[in-house]
Every structure is written in structure tokens, then in C-alpha cells.
Amino acid sequence: MDYIIHYDIAAVVIAIATMIHFFYKRNVVSIHTKLFAIMVILALLTSVLDVASVYYLNQPDQLSMTGHYLLNVIYLAAFNAIPVIYFFYLLLVAKNQRDFTGFDYGRMICPYVLNLVLIVTTPWTHLIFWFDEAGTYYHGIGFGILLVIAFLYMGMAVVDTLRFRRRFTRAQKVSVLFYTLVCTGVVLVQYFFSRFIITQFAVSLALLSLYLSLENQADYLDSQLNICNKEAFIVRGKELIRRKKAFRIIGLPFTGLKFMNETIGIENKEEVLKQISHFLQGLNGKSNAFHYSGTRFLVVLEDDEEIQKELTGKIQEFFNKPIQAGCMSVTLSVPIITFRCPEEISGIEDVLDVIEYSLFDVSGDKNEVIETSVEILEKKRWESQVLSVMKDAIRRNEFEVYYQPIYSVEKGKYTTAEALVRMPRTKLGFVGPDVFIPMAEKNGMILEIGEIVFRKICEFITREKLWEKGIEYVHVNLSVVQCMQDTLHEQLLSIMDEWNLPYKYVNLEVTETAAVVSSDTLKSNMNKLMGKGIEFALDDYGTGFSNTSSLIKYPFHTIKLDKSMVWAAMEDKKAMCALEHTISMVKAMDMEIVAEGVETQEQAELLQRMGCDFFQGFYYSRPVPEKDYLNLLAET
Numbered sequence: 001m002d003y004i005i006h007y008d009i010a011a012v013v014i015a016i017a018t019m020i021h022f023f024y025k026r027n028v029v030s031i032h033t034k035l036f037a038i039m040v041i042l043a044l045l046t047s048v049l050d051v052a053s054v055y056y057l058n059q060p061d062q063l064s065m066t067g068h069y070l071l072n073v074i075y076l077a078a079f080n081a082i083p084v085i086y087f088f089y090l091l092l093v094a095k096n097q098r099d100f101t102g103f104d105y106g107r108m109i110c111p112y113v114l115n116l117v118l119i120v121t122t123p124w125t126h127l128i129f130w131f132d133e134a135g136t137y138y139h140g141i142g143f144g145i146l147l148v149i150a151f152l153y154m155g156m157a158v159v160d161t162l163r164f165r166r167r168f169t170r171a172q173k174v175s176v177l178f179y180t181l182v183c184t185g186v187v188l189v190q191y192f193f194s195r196f197i198i199t200q201f202a203v204s205l206a207l208l209s210l211y212l213s214l215e216n217q218a219d220y221l222d223s224q225l226n227i228c229n230k231e232a233f234i235v236r237g238k239e240l241i242r243r244k245k246a247f248r249i250i251g252l253p254f255t256g257l258k259f260m261n262e263t264i265g266i267e268n269k270e271e272v273l274k275q276i277s278h279f280l281q282g283l284n285g286k287s288n289a290f291h292y293s294g295t296r297f298l299v300v301l302e303d304d305e306e307i308q309k310e311l312t313g314k315i316q317e318f319f320n321k322p323i324q325a326g327c328m329s330v331t332l333s334v335p336i337i338t339f340r341c342p343e344e345i346s347g348i349e350d351v352l353d354v355i356e357y358s359l360f361d362v363s364g365d366k367n368e369v370i371e372t373s374v375e376i377l378e379k380k381r382w383e384s385q386v387l388s389v390m391k392d393a394i395r396r397n398e399f400e401v402y403y404q405p406i407y408s409v410e411k412g413k414y415t416t417a418e419a420l421v422r423m424p425r426t427k428l429g430f431v432g433p434d435v436f437i438p439m440a441e442k443n444g445m446i447l448e449i450g451e452i453v454f455r456k457i458c459e460f461i462t463r464e465k466l467w468e469k470g471i472e473y474v475h476v477n478l479s480v481v482q483c484m485q486d487t488l489h490e491q492l493l494s495i496m497d498e499w500n501l502p503y504k505y506v507n508l509e510v511t512e513t514a515a516v517v518s519s520d521t522l523k524s525n526m527n528k529l530m531g532k533g534i535e536f537a538l539d540d541y542g543t544g545f546s547n548t549s550s551l552i553k554y555p556f557h558t559i560k561l562d563k564s565m566v567w568a569a570m571e572d573k574k575a576m577c578a579l580e581h582t583i584s585m586v587k588a589m590d591m592e593i594v595a596e597g598v599e600t601q602e603q604a605e606l607l608q609r610m611g612c613d614f615f616q617g618f619y620y621s622r623p624v625p626e627k628d629y630l631n632l633l634a635e636t
Helices: 006-025 031-058 065-079 081-094 102-120 143-163 170-192 199-213 230-242 255-263 266-284 305-319 348-359 376-396 433-442 446-464 488-498 512-517 519-530 548-553 563-569 573-588 601-610 626-635
Strands: 129-131 137-139 247-253 289-293 296-302 323-325 328-330 336-341 369-373 400-408 413-422 473-477 506-511 535-541 558-561 592-596 614-616
Touching: 006 031, 006 199, 031 065, 031 081, 031 199, 031 230, 065 081, 065 102, 065 129, 065 199, 081 102, 081 143, 081 170, 102 143, 143 170, 170 199, 230 289, 230 296, 230 336, 230 348, 247 305, 247 348, 266 289, 266 296, 266 305, 266 323, 296 305, 305 336, 336 348, 348 369, 348 376, 376 433, 376 446, 400 446, 400 626, 413 433, 413 446, 413 614, 413 626, 433 446, 446 473, 446 488, 446 506, 446 626, 473 535, 488 506, 488 519, 506 512, 512 519, 512 535, 512 548, 519 535, 548 573, 558 563, 558 573, 563 573, 563 592, 573 592, 573 601, 601 614
Parallel strands: 336 369, 413 473, 473 506, 506 535, 535 558, 558 592, 592 614
Antiparallel strands: 129 137, 247 296, 247 336, 289 296, 323 328, 400 413, 400 614
């Protein structure tokens, strides 16, 4: 038969072009890229073998009968492996290999094994193909089985693509459909019109389409910086995890770059980032350096502590020198985060959580190496559980309010109390306010919590008529975020009006941090609320950067000395001197003083002699629920 091989030659050209572009542009190495590489190589191999088999069919005397059979057996075995690998490739796109079932492996391997048995035994059975004595090629009666199995693989690929369609992009789904329809149509044409050898051409064309949609290496490249991106890192990490291979990551969060747009301009900033990218690519190989996001980069290396030390040393050496950008020299601050990912890590999600937790919540000196580990995931997961409990407590209005009595030296009894928020107890156990309040501030839930707590306080004061029990007012803490709200005064007054609560029964506490962060806004709110008769207290005085400017700038009625200042004075003469002068200064400013952390009678007597007006601490009472607080008031 006079076969036309022009399409086979075109298939060779397409396969070679795809292969060259693929290997030249390949940014990541994964099981997906390996499988695709195998498919392209098989497409090229089978195209060449098809050309060779046609040549020898036209020149039968130039090859022995054994040679004819061997050439065609190899061709059919290689060609029929492509649908298997294609199906495996798509299945890996649809689901993690760890989620593969025995059925997945069975439907992937068994049909091809049957194919292989039929093809390898055909020189004796003549089931798939055979030659007559003149060397003429004929299809055997079982040749259609190969077609059925090929259609089976393509059908399963389409079905699984539809089943897991949310994990495929639109372009990927179109590519799968294109591959299936083209290969199916061409195989049928080839079967009925065997003179036109177009199967290889169709397969090469379909693989090119697959490459452009599913295996496009541009998807893994940050085009601006010419470095692998986050998607490339995810692919790389998945591959290492799949192989159960421990590895290490060096993370570089460039904290100084966030201000560079304003200081050196966008173009110079981009130049700096390009130089960083180029350096990192040369550090441990182009495919092991990644631009994760923003100003954060990653370097992946093998699980070797010595190599890690060598690389971190090179990084420190590089960033100890200024980077030239245009006519400017830029010196960067870059904490170097290192962590090891063990063999038993469960998935790429855990690795990403470590990165997010480490690189986005980092504080360190310039070029300092900070070691972390996957153990921080436990803390991350615990925090996630706390956030979940907080969300539920907000939705169900379940936050509780405890009250810690405050003793008046002048009146010799409890005349005020501090209201303290508590999370409801769950399977997490007790979670203190020092833990959940900063988390609530960071995650934007503190405003809702503050409103819930303030409503409960107003309701309690009104319902129990605390003024009839000798309580002159209740201290209510305001968070930093609340103090930053322009409409804070409106919200608080509105809630108090709902309960017909006289404004004088509330005393608002703010920390010095809140005062510094929300200076003008806080002062405006204070003036408006004080105009209604609400007084303010400065909380935790004596911690951090406490200074007299806050006492002078803001119209506080009360100063609350932090327990650390009180306790330190009991142990150290210098601290005692500082405490005495602080109390004397505050009293001279005509402000009342609450001493926190009073735990013994000796402390109370000493503080009283110094001039403190109120005492708060475990010597008098721990924070207690509403019922216990009322019982305490009834007993005194």
C-alpha cells in the first residue's frame, strides 16, 4: 500500500518544537512535568517509529520478518502507553496522588496490561497484526481491542474532568475535550482510511494544546522578575512531599521594601527586586528560588544543615552590602527565616501555613537567622480554633463579664469595680483575655466584642441598681481599635441611653498605647464623653514607654498603676523610689490613683501611706461572675 507519511513528518516537527520549548522554559520539576515530558518523548518516538515502519513496509526485503514484528510491537506498545500516561496526568490534576484509591490504580494499569499482552504475543497469535510471506502488513481480528481500550482511557479522562471540573480551569477543560475529540476522530479515520497516516500528527497537535493549557510554564514564572512564582513553589513542594522527602526552606521577608516606592521610586524598587531575584537564582539553582508574594522570597534546598548554613552565610554577606539601583544605594533589612519540612508532613497546606505564619508575622534584626519549624502549626491551628470559638461567641452573644472589686481607702469599702471580658469555656479550656483580645484586635472582631460587653455591663448596672449597693461607677476597658473610631462616643452614649443608665456610672479605661495610636481621635471622643459626665482612667501606667506626656495631654481622672510597678517596688529600692515619686506626681496633678496587683496586707498598708486612693488585687478579690460579685457586695 502506498502510505502517505507527510503527517508523520509534521508530527515529528511539532513534537520536537514542543519538546525544545518545554525543556528550555521548564521552571519546575514535578510528577506532572515528568509525565508530560514522557508523553512528548513517546509522541516523538512513535512518530519516528511510524515513519520507519512505513519505510520498511515499502522496502520489505531490507528488514527480516523478526525485525518487522519487533518494530511494530515497540511502536504499538509505546503509542498505546500515551493514553495511559495522559489519563494518569489528568487524574493528578484532579486529585492528590495520596487520595488515589485501588480502583484508580486498577483502571489506570489493567487496560494497558491487557494491551501489552496482546501486542507482545501478536507475533505468535497474529491477533493484533500480521505479515504475509511477501511482507505485507495486515490488521488482526483483535486490532479493534486496542481502539476500544484507547477510547476507554479517553472516556475516563473526560468523565473525571467533569467530576472534578472545579479543579480545572476553563482552558484546561476545553483542552481535554479537544484532545479527546481530535484523537478519537483521527483514530477512526486512520482505521477506515489506513493509507493516510495522521494519528501521530493528531497526537502531537493534541499534546501541544495540552502543553499550552495545562503545562504552560509561563504560569510558574513571575514575568517581571524572571523568577519562579508561588504556584511554582506549590508544585515543587507537592512533588517533594509526594516523594516523602524532607527538605528545608529559607524565607526572606524584606521589611524595608514596603517604603521604597516613596523613597527611591517604583523603577528603582523593581531594579532592587530584580537583583535580589538574580542573586537567589544563583544561590541554589534557578528552579529552587521563588518570589512568594510582595517582598517575600523563598529558597528550597535539600535536608542538609551544613548546606543551609552555607547558603544563609552567603545571603548575609550579600545583604550586608548596599544594592545599587540607578544612582542610589539601598541597604535592606532582611530577617532570614529557616525551617525544616520533615518526611511525614501531611501536605502542601501545612508548608504554606508555616510560611504564612513565619514570613507574615516576623520580627528580627537585619540579617538575623531565625529558626522555626512545623511545630508552629500547632499554635497556628490552636489560634484558628480560638478564632472560631470567638466567632461563635459573637454570633450567640456568649461573651461573659466578670467583675473585680476595687477598694476605696477613704470609704473603707468597695465603691467601684473593673469589668473584665471572658470567653465562654469550650473544649479549648480557659483562654485568657491577654490571648484572645490581641487576636480579636488583629482579626477585626474586637469592635463587636466591645459592643457586646458594654451592653451587658450597662444591663447589669441598671438591672441590679448597683448604685444602691454603694457602687459609684464601673471601670470599662476600651481596646486600641475602639479608641480609633470617630463615632465611639455616639455608640457608647446610644447603648447607655437604651438602658436609661446615667452616664456617671461608667468610667472608661484606656491604655497609653491606645492614647498614642489614636491621639486626636481619642482626645475628641474623651471631650465629648466627659461633657456628658463620663470620666476616664489611664490603665497599666508604669509599663512599656509610660511617660508624663500622657498625663499632661489627656484629661484623665484616674491613673491605674500597673501591678508590675507595684510588685517591683516591693523588691527593689530604685523601683520603690520610682513608685513613690510617681504617686506623688499624680497626686500633685489632682488625679486619683488605683494600685493594681495588691496581694498582701503589707502592700496595701504601704500603698496607703504613699497616698493611693484605691486598691485592686487578689488580696481583696479575684475577678468573679455577676452572681459572686453581688454576693460579695452583700457581705460587706
